[in-house]
Amino acid sequence: MCLLDGQTYFPYVACEPSIVHVQSDNPGSYGMKLNKCIRCGQCMSVCPVYQTTFHETDVARGKLALLEAVERGALKSSARLKEILSRCLLCGACADICASQVQTTRLIQQGRHSIFESVSVAPPGRLLIKSIRAGNLPGKAVLKGGALLQALLCRKIPETSGLHLRFPLSFFTDRATIPGVAWTPFTKAFHREEKKGNEKLRIGFFVGCGANYLFTEAAWALVRILRLAGHTVIVPEDQVCCGLPAYVAGDTETARDLARKNIEVFDSQKLDVIVTVCASCGSHLMKLGTLFEDDPAFHDRADRLAARHMDATAFLVEKLHFDEHLKNYYSSAERSAPPPVRVVYHDPCHLRIGQGVTEPPRKLLEATPGVKLLEAPHPGRCCGHGGDFNLTHFDLSMKILERRMKDFQAVEPNAIVTGCTGCLLQFTEGVSRHGLEEKIKVCHPLVLLESAIAADSSP
Template sequence: MQTRERKKIQQNFVAKMDYDELMNCTRCGFCLPSCPTYKETNQDEKHSPRGRIAIMKGVVDGLIEPDDEVKRSIDLCLGCRACETACPSGVNFGQLLEQARHAIYEVNNQSATEKVARTQVLNRFFMDQKEMVSAVNLLGIYQRTGIGKFAHSFGLMSMLPDTMATMEKVLPKAPTKRQMQNRPRYYEPIGKKTKKVAFFGGCLMDTLFLKTNESTTKLLQYAGCEIVVPEGQGCCGALHGHSGEVDQSKVLAKRNIEAFEKAGVDYIITNAGGCGAFLVDYGHLLRDEPEWKARAEAFSAKIQDITSILVDLDFHKQKLSLPRQIVTYQDSCHLRNGQKVSEQPRQLLRAIEGVEFVEMVGADSCCGSAGIYNLVESDMSMQILDKKMTHVKATDAKTIVTTNPGCLLQMKLGIEREGLSDKMDGVHIVDLLVEAYERANR
């Protein structure tokens, strides 16, 4: 890193970091046992929340030069926010991490891999839902035609990094372009109306995971909800915000706020833990823009995870059944640590007749997915995943349930890496609940 870049980054830290929030850290160390990278680097303090905050403060104070080692410390963080749940002082570490990454990446000090991931993944597909639809449509063509078989038979997949090559095997079957473009915008409740809600479809969820979104609207209908799906919504901006691309995340946030403002609903429902946690923080994201701050806070106040509203509406008291099996649950970090939702998914799983719910050791620790982390920090991601799979196998579960698309793909990746695809599967909780409801009520 050149001297000029270091000076600019240091200036950015001074301008962008919330110094009061940095000072809230009392250096007590309660966060250390909760931090995956601290544990996986043999308790290297610079890869702990406390250490990272000390580094951030040192850069702001001019005591630490923002060199490659500082950047490495910030980059290696998963952003899982488990430290926030453990912190007795209530330090908002996730917000500090985003500020630090913004300060660094505004100078464009990126590796070739990071540049490709940011330019093609973040700033193209996730900024424009039409681009996302086109990309998923191409994936569907690849999956449905002989192109995929050709790529495998000629060993083309071996040219990819191991993680990407294995990920290709576990991707869901992509819907057609027509299916993605012909999504209903309104759903009548089934039975007595309980609530009027809006559904946040997201970007990947409304394309690659369209089946899961359809399961979500079915569950809401079964729970008596009238549902509107506002046009004009798109990516929540979480991946951009977590990666330091704050300006892009603000553009997406404003787009979503405008899309939902006229819906006239009780709640805005999400089914992806990472999206929900970022949507809840729109007020903070737009805190410096007076014309948007109040609108953002009003929007965020209505956000509710699908598992929360289902429990509120006593869905777990309905008839639910599945073939006898052991099920375990992997927490979405941002659902648990960002939205403070952890018991509701477990409550719903325990309510299914035929299911033996077995709590996994370390279910509340990160699986290593973390947005695009498993692409740009593959070694650490797989190190964390391999340890996670040790705990998964100890449950003897047939099904691993998650509440976030990134977690779902990561757990499916772990199953594939362990050679367990014939014995175990990973599913989103709404897909499991729809199957359980329809089996019990047919």
């Protein structure tokens, strides 16, 4: 049985632990060279894709075995190999648990890059997916198309509809909800308010596509909170997509182009810190330097940008101690005033693993008046969104989401709260599929926090 069949049975012949050099001449690589996989299978216990399909090719161990076969010339790049490598959320759970410290996600991404140009993708939806990967979701054709679709497809399209042929992407046609696209992006609507006199910090805001076009309320919540605390918020209007969708697809050149643009834009501002409200953007910004291993000038500039970046919740708690201020301001009776909103917090993989941030959002929620923070079973479980995985493997993504929805339903929340716009998109869909839109709100933690502060009538 061939490994490429994607069957549960894995005909891997016992072998010595290997050191594999994967395409070291790859110009767009993240510079990852070594694979020290000992085939222990520990990654199987955490991989959301493998735990849904139980196919060996869906877990890191199987993918690394294939990359090794390519490396030694036993296997050629093919559409099937490309498909196998695409069946990964790049969530990092395997790298996080691997006792041999195999940098699985970097190897898988490097494999994607290696075959990105050599193997074409299936035609349906290709241009739209390419456009989204290139950071054009925000703009022009896709934005207008998305808004038009939103207006047209406010309910699920019947199977018989000709629109299935015009818009074959399962992302649109199989969804229970079409994401709302803002006609005026946040970066266009934002106006800088310069502090006069006693300015505290100058805070750069990297907005990201999700918060700019889909979840603008998260962006506004951050701005209002920071202004309330007396800081100046700077939102460069010519910032572009962080490049993560292009990167995860193996389109490293596009990812680099976008990174260069963002580095130029933020370098031109005098800033004390750069914050994000989307965990996916934030984790990608933090490793921009690895995109420029062959370009020392940009490598240093990328590292400097990464060093100035913080997730907004981490910044509020670790630098501004906003949770302490809230606790001092509101009595514990006010914080638990009945009836409290039962809130369950979901750890985005790109925040928990990608940035090591788990406590700050919980601390903010615990300090938010009217919020009762709950913990769902299996904290740290992936939601199944993963870069453009939700676009390219929609059905599988929904199966992974369903497991997480069951975790949440066990604690009967009034709100599912998370700090990644990809996860927000996913849970909005999950709540809609369960017909729970009236019962469960899906939002960023800062939205709950800011609305609680805004509702406060005390001086």
